[in-house]
Amino acid sequence: MRVASLHIHPVKSGRAVDLAQATLLPAGLEGDRRWMIVDEAGRFLTQREEPRLALLEAVPGEAGLTLRAPGLAPLMLPYPTGQAEHIIAHIWRSKAAARVAEGASAWLSGWLGRPLRLVWLPNGANRPLNTAFAKGPGGVGFADxxxxxxxxxxxxxxxNRRLDAPAPMNRFRANIVISSDTPWGEDGWSRLRIGETELELVKPCDRCVVVTTDQMTGGRLQGDHPAHEPLRMLQRVRKSAEPRVKGALFGWNAVPVTPGLIRVGDPVEILARRPEPWPIRPAV
Known part of the structure; x- marks a missing residue:
């Protein structure tokens, strides 16, 4: 097994940035989901509610972030300093003390047609992990x-062999895509070594409407038959039988154990396996 591709999403729910190599930090790949769009109440906005976010390009640099969206001039934003406005940003039931990016509100609000702000989470100001599945000092940024x-x-x-039209991997918004010959083998992986790093796989990822969103156009797939779109098919063949995790599963959430550099093409070694693979309900 090898690393097939690497991706970060600088703005939560924005378009992915493909990388040839990435630095794995205790809180994830460097630059991944450190920015987030929030409404007036500080609540996070994602493709679940606003599929047009798939069209938002965000390119991080040494000085800050450059945003691009259809019909708008590019916007360059510096990293907010400690003097920037601070707000409490809400992600599901979790909260984070974030800094507001000046100059982004009018740009985003005009594009999406509602009052919005962009916030940034400095390295080290992370949210705690869900201790039901993982522990660790690194925490998590703005990832779910x-x-x-x-x-x-x-x-x-x-x-894809079950679908009328194949779904590209970018629908699933992964950080690390592994090339393997074994379908669903990840259900039995517990710890991996990738390049200089080690990661612990802690929880399968239960999926939502985002996997029906075309990441190049922002359009949603429609169809009543499971073969018409991936979420319906996953609900048919990949439902969790473990009561703590509900929904249709694809991919695994992981926590860094040993930080370091990961490159596309790096070998992937299984260091530990689960006593039993994650249980899946029989297909309906």
């Missing part, structure tokens, strides 16, 4: 719950 998401090319191939 865990620092790293890992997917398997063989699992996508198995899903």
């Amino acid at each position: 719950g865990y620092p790293v998401l890992i997917t398997n090319t063989a699992s996508l191939a198995d899903l």
